Amino acid sequence: MMAFVIGLFIGFLIISPVIALVVAVGRLSQAREGAIAPRPVPRLRVVGLDGTY
Numbered sequence: 001m002m003a004f005v006i007g008l009f010i011g012f013l014i015i016s017p018v019i020a021l022v023v024a025v026g027r028l029s030q031a032r033e034g035a036i037a038p039r040p041v042p043r044l045r046v047v048g049l050d051g052t053y
Helices: 002-033 042-048
Strands: none
Touching: none
């Protein structure tokens, strides 16, 4: 049972970066086509709220 849990955990560690990469590439290609506007980084928005950059 423990080996199964460890195997699941390692599999998740390997698969999740791959899924994140695929999602990121998909969003980039959509943004390039103009389907969705690239969102500004929230940190930049927060810094710019009081007028100082």
